[in-house]
Amino acid sequence: MSSNRHVVIIGNGIAGITCARHLRKLNDQVRITVISGESTYFFSRTALMYVYMGHMKFEHIQPYENWFWEKNRIELKEGWVDKVDFQSKNLEFKTGEKLGYDELVIASGSKSNKFGWPGQDLKGVQGLYSKQDLELMEESTKEGVQRAMIVGGGLIGIEMAEMLAYKKIKVTFLVRESGFWDNVIPKEESLLVGRHIREHHMELRLETELQEIIGDSDGRVRAVRTKAGEEISCQFVGLAAGVTPNIDFLRNSELDLNHGVKVDLSFQTNIPNVFAIGDCAEFHQAPAFDRRPIEQVWYTGRMHGETMAHNLAGKKLQYQPGVWFNSAKFLDIEYQTYGTVPPNWDSEKTKSFYWEHSGGKVAFRMLMDKSGILLGINNFGFRLKHEFFDKAIGEKWKASKVIANLEKANFDPEFFAPFYIEIQKVFKEQCGGDFSISKKSFIQKLFGAKV
Numbered sequence: 001m002s003s004n005r006h007v008v009i010i011g012n013g014i015a016g017i018t019c020a021r022h023l024r025k026l027n028d029q030v031r032i033t034v035i036s037g038e039s040t041y042f043f044s045r046t047a048l049m050y051v052y053m054g055h056m057k058f059e060h061i062q063p064y065e066n067w068f069w070e071k072n073r074i075e076l077k078e079g080w081v082d083k084v085d086f087q088s089k090n091l092e093f094k095t096g097e098k099l100g101y102d103e104l105v106i107a108s109g110s111k112s113n114k115f116g117w118p119g120q121d122l123k124g125v126q127g128l129y130s131k132q133d134l135e136l137m138e139e140s141t142k143e144g145v146q147r148a149m150i151v152g153g154g155l156i157g158i159e160m161a162e163m164l165a166y167k168k169i170k171v172t173f174l175v176r177e178s179g180f181w182d183n184v185i186p187k188e189e190s191l192l193v194g195r196h197i198r199e200h201h202m203e204l205r206l207e208t209e210l211q212e213i214i215g216d217s218d219g220r221v222r223a224v225r226t227k228a229g230e231e232i233s234c235q236f237v238g239l240a241a242g243v244t245p246n247i248d249f250l251r252n253s254e255l256d257l258n259h260g261v262k263v264d265l266s267f268q269t270n271i272p273n274v275f276a277i278g279d280c281a282e283f284h285q286a287p288a289f290d291r292r293p294i295e296q297v298w299y300t301g302r303m304h305g306e307t308m309a310h311n312l313a314g315k316k317l318q319y320q321p322g323v324w325f326n327s328a329k330f331l332d333i334e335y336q337t338y339g340t341v342p343p344n345w346d347s348e349k350t351k352s353f354y355w356e357h358s359g360g361k362v363a364f365r366m367l368m369d370k371s372g373i374l375l376g377i378n379n380f381g382f383r384l385k386h387e388f389f390d391k392a393i394g395e396k397w398k399a400s401k402v403i404a405n406l407e408k409a410n411f412d413p414e415f416f417a418p419f420y421i422e423i424q425k426v427f428k429e430q431c432g433g434d435f436s437i438s439k440k441s442f443i444q445k446l447f448g449a450k451v
């Protein structure tokens with residue numbers, strides 16, 4: 001790439017911004033422009049809920065000071081791209097303005113799913129994805145909302161529920177499946193989360209599907225009707241039935257699209273000098289056997305951005321996804337997952353070890369292959385170290401070795417209850433293993449840490 005070329009990135013989320021920052025580090029000459037219709041400056045989408053709850057101001061979720069971009073000669077342009085002319089290498093904005101590029105990176109993220117439900121565009125009905133969604137939710141729930149309905153049970157749904165409950169609004173979940181998020185997590189974990197939601201005085205209606213959203217004479221939501229015919233009064237509906245790539249502005253062009261923009265492992269699309277990264281990119285083939293062609297999580301967006309920057313700087317790299325990792329919070333229960341833990345597995349090929357604390361808020365699941373090699377873990381209610389499991393899964397440790405060393409994986413061993421001791425005991429009883437059970441540390445004994 002010659003140094004005076006113009007790289008234009010559509011999208012200033014984690015994928016686009018990581019690409020811009022790393023490209024500048026690798027190449028001091030190239031002109032870089034990052035475009036977003038949502039906001040001039042990059043912000044942490046995962047922290048939007050804290051702004052709603054008043055724990056942070058919007059400026060606090062912008063990881064870089066405003067001067068950072070000028071200092072690093074990354075031009076920021078606020079505006080919506082309406083279409084791309086791939087022949088003449090020009091973007092056209094909704095305002096009619098045009099901008100030329102030499103290399104184009106599409107990092108346009110996701111948007112909330114809407115499945116054509118009657119009433120889905122009424123006032124008081126929305127998803128939560130963007131800064132504008134946050135502002136709308138603040139406005140719509142300022143007053144007069146006694147009950148909110150959350151349609152869908154996933155990570156964004158639980159965040160919306162927590163936000164609404166914080167404002168003392170009653171929350172009801174409508175979940176199509178028979179357990180909360182049970183298309184992603186195994187049954188025991190789904191039951192744990194479901195109990196926790198109910199203990200927080202939220203209503204969880206499982207196997208309940210939305211039929212329609214009903215409005216009042218002002219075009220504002222007043223109720224929902226379920227497929228079973230029940231009408232439930234509510235003044236706000238949160239649509240949390242997943243997200244989909246935000247690529248409508250690219251339809252009807254020569255760019256190869258499916259659900260997302262089709263790319264190879266170097267993020268190359270079917271058009272030369274046009275790439276796609278982050279939530280909106282869809283690999284022709286999943287990057288590993290246990291990965292999906294579209295990855296809609298924060299840390300993979302960052303990895304895409306970094307790999308893309310190397311390619312733009314002429315250092316050819318293929319995307320190496322590494323060990324799958326994700327983390328989230330179910331109200332106040334932290335959740336982490338490493339490696340492969342699907343909701344169901346073939347017990348002929350895969351063994352499972354599950355431990356749950358008697359309090360029902362802390363759990364640990366480990367999946368192994370038939371020879372005892374660790375495949376993945378889920379942990380709820382306590383934190384374990386990322387590096388430990390990256391190494392254990394990457395190096396194909398035996399599950400018994402993982403359990404024997406679990407103390408080293410504990411995120412805060414001195415002050416957290418030593419759950420690993422209980423886990424080691426139960427594992428030894430159920431699965432055997434030649435290791436000795438860890439002992440409480442001096443500080444744990446001193447403070448009477450109980451399992």
Ligand SMILES: Cc1cc2nc3c(=O)[nH]c(=O)nc-3n(C[C@H](O)[C@H](O)[C@H](O)COP(=O)(O)OP(=O)(O)OC[C@H]3O[C@@H](n4cnc5c(N)ncnc54)[C@H](O)[C@@H]3O)c2cc1C
Nearest residue numbers: 011013014015036037038080081108109278279296297298
């Ligand atoms: C409420 C919430 C909580 C989340 N929590 C977690 C979490 O805990 N952990 C986790 O891993 N992931 C989480 N995610 C998902 C994570 O935020 C996304 O995977 C990630 O932000 C995607 O990054 P991206 O850079 O691909 O796209 P985005 O962050 O979506 O950025 C794309 C940008 O492009 C802009 N854009 C799109 N089209 C155009 C256009 N035509 N013209 C101009 N601009 C355009 C968009 O407006 C947007 O600003 C959460 C998401 C949400 C909504």
